Structures are given as structure tokens and as C-alpha cells.
Amino acid sequence: MTNPPSPNTPPVLRVEDLVIHYETARGPVQAVNGVSFQIEAGQRFGLVGESGCGKSTLVTAFLRMTKPPGVIKAGAVYLGDVELMSLRKDEMRRMRWNEIALIPQGAMNSLNPVVRVKDQLRDVIEVHRPRHWARREMDEFIVGLLDRVELQPHVADLYPHQLSGGMKQRVCIAMATALNPRLIIADEPTSALDVVTQRAVMQMLTAVQDEVGASLILIGHDMGLVAQVVDRLAVMYAGKVAELGTVHQIYKEPLHPYTQLLLSSLPSPRERRPRRSITGLPPALINPPQGCLFHPRCPQAMDICKHTAPTYREVDGGHFVACHLYDESMTQIVLQQGAFKPGTFKKEAR
Numbered sequence: 001m002t003n004p005p006s007p008n009t010p011p012v013l014r015v016e017d018l019v020i021h022y023e024t025a026r027g028p029v030q031a032v033n034g035v036s037f038q039i040e041a042g043q044r045f046g047l048v049g050e051s052g053c054g055k056s057t058l059v060t061a062f063l064r065m066t067k068p069p070g071v072i073k074a075g076a077v078y079l080g081d082v083e084l085m086s087l088r089k090d091e092m093r094r095m096r097w098n099e100i101a102l103i104p105q106g107a108m109n110s111l112n113p114v115v116r117v118k119d120q121l122r123d124v125i126e127v128h129r130p131r132h133w134a135r136r137e138m139d140e141f142i143v144g145l146l147d148r149v150e151l152q153p154h155v156a157d158l159y160p161h162q163l164s165g166g167m168k169q170r171v172c173i174a175m176a177t178a179l180n181p182r183l184i185i186a187d188e189p190t191s192a193l194d195v196v197t198q199r200a201v202m203q204m205l206t207a208v209q210d211e212v213g214a215s216l217i218l219i220g221h222d223m224g225l226v227a228q229v230v231d232r233l234a235v236m237y238a239g240k241v242a243e244l245g246t247v248h249q250i251y252k253e254p255l256h257p258y259t260q261l262l263l264s265s266l267p268s269p270r271e272r273r274p275r276r277s278i279t280g281l282p283p284a285l286i287n288p289p290q291g292c293l294f295h296p297r298c299p300q301a302m303d304i305c306k307h308t309a310p311t312y313r314e315v316d317g318g319h320f321v322a323c324h325l326y327d328e329s330m331t332q333i334v335l336q337q338g339a340f341k342p343g344t345f346k347k348e349a350r
Helices: 055-062 089-095 117-128 135-148 153-157 165-176 195-212 223-227 247-252 257-264 328-336 344-349
Strands: 013-024 027-039 044-048 070-079 100-103 183-187 215-220 232-237 240-246 312-316 319-322
Touching (some): 027 055, 027 070, 027 232, 044 055, 044 223, 055 070, 055 215, 100 165, 117 135, 117 165, 135 165, 183 195, 195 215, 215 223, 232 247, 232 257, 240 247, 240 312
Parallel strands (some): 044 215, 044 232, 100 183, 183 215
Antiparallel strands (some): 232 240, 312 319
């Protein structure tokens, strides 16, 4: 894990009530709906949740790469003191790679198959750090980038189809960190890789992050893998943050029933326990249910969950959740209705 930031250090990224819709003929798809959080300097921040919950849509907006029919409807995103949503296109172009960089999902589709590795790295450097680069200086710089991710110099002359999956992903890491950005976004960087290669790539990514001194956003489905890497974790469901806290808080004291079910579905090498699945399907975000978005699938749902959306609130130091079970004004009603007490289900699920 990374060292805790100084209390006087401002956050690297601050997201405030971000709302993103996909406009369709049937109406808007509410892909991201009022998401807020912040990331400190040098911190590793995880985003997990089922497919379609809004993770990739969210981070794509940070780079201002949302394409029609996607529309950023409201909210603000600050990278340091700079509000990204208000920048002109040319200003945002200068921010990419220099200040904020993306390791995209699927290295095979991210690299140009007919362009050598060194030429793809050169394009990033020359476009986003324009100055006179002597040929020898550029070649040495590229070899240094490859060495940073433990690739041999001859890889620079290869085409992407000549590389293994793990090597392609390392090239993407080298490309994203070429200009030492303040924030690296890794969108499922180990998808389609075998377990051994996954571990090697993640170790490489965190080592390069430490060398660069950047903060990291890691998006993933494998909660076990994410837990080994990040400091703080946000669990997303249907375009909203259901729970946010440190890795210890989320894994040892999960609050939201959705988080509890996600964790209970993981196999445990240490103990035998029944694995629980989440019944039903995520809601259609073109016509989401009233109240709590998770209530149709929630084993602890109450009447209030069906018509009133829960407040996203801090339960314990830095541990946030959006669930009526932790609404202080609802505590007595919850107990009177004979519903699960907060924490009951998580203990059963372990």
C-alpha cells in the first residue's frame, strides 16, 4: 500500500456530483448519476462493480473523451486546481498524457497493429511534449521507457502482433507513464490475461506508479486482485457509489448489502462457507426503479427502500454508504419492522 498523504496536501482528483447520460430515442440512460469522491496524492483508488454500472463511463469523462450519444449533464471534476469540464479542447488535449493518462481495457485493441512499438511511443511523446527531439535522444528515451516496464530494447522494433498479451499490456503502461502524469487510470488492465501474467502486470504497474509518483485509479471486476493493490475502494451500482472506504473497511466491515453479496460470492482458501449469488439483473438505467436502485435484488429490502432513495452518508471515519439500514432516523423503524440489523447479513456471509 502507499504511504498516507500529508494532511496539507490537496487532492489530486476531486469529483463532485458528476452526471452522465446516454441520449436515446427512448429517453436518457442514466449511466452515472451524482458520483462524488476524491483521490489523494500517491493514492491507489479502486472502482469495482458489475458490468454496466458506470465505471468506464465515469473515468472516460475525466479525460473528456465521452462521445455522443454520451453527454456530461452536470458536475465538476478537478485535477488539482484545474476544473477539467470547463477546459477548451486544446487545453484538455495538453492535459492528457502530461497530467492524466489512461491504460485502456484490452491492449490488443489499443495498439495499432501495423505500427512498430517505437513509433507509437514516439507519437505520444512528440504530440504531447512537443520540442526538438534529436533522433538519438528519442531512441534512448524510448529504450528507457521499455526498460522501466522490464522489456528488452529490441521490443521497440516489433509490431504489436509479435508481442504476448502481457508484453502488450506493458507497452500500454510505458505509453501511459511516458510523460510522468499525476494521475494514471487503469481500466481493467489485466483482463484476458492468465493469473500468473495478471500478477506480474499488476506488480509492474504499481512499481511504475511509485517511480513516477502518480496517483492511480484501478478499475476491475476481480475484487481479490483489486484488494491487493488499492488503498481505498468505491463499489458502484447502477451509476451510483453504493459504498466507499478503505480496503480494510470494505473487506472487514462491508456495510451495503450489495457489497456484502459481492464479497460472499468470492471463494475463500481459508474457510468453507456457502457462496451466495446476487439474484436478478441490474436495473435498466433508461427506466430505473424508484427508491433504492438495489431494492429489487436486496435480501434486506424494506418498504421505504421501494419509494425513497437512501442518503449517501459517512458512517465511520471515511467509510460512506448509501443504505437505509444506516440512516440514523430509520434505526428504530428498521428494528420495529424486524428487518436485518445493520451488519447482520455481513456476519452470515463470511
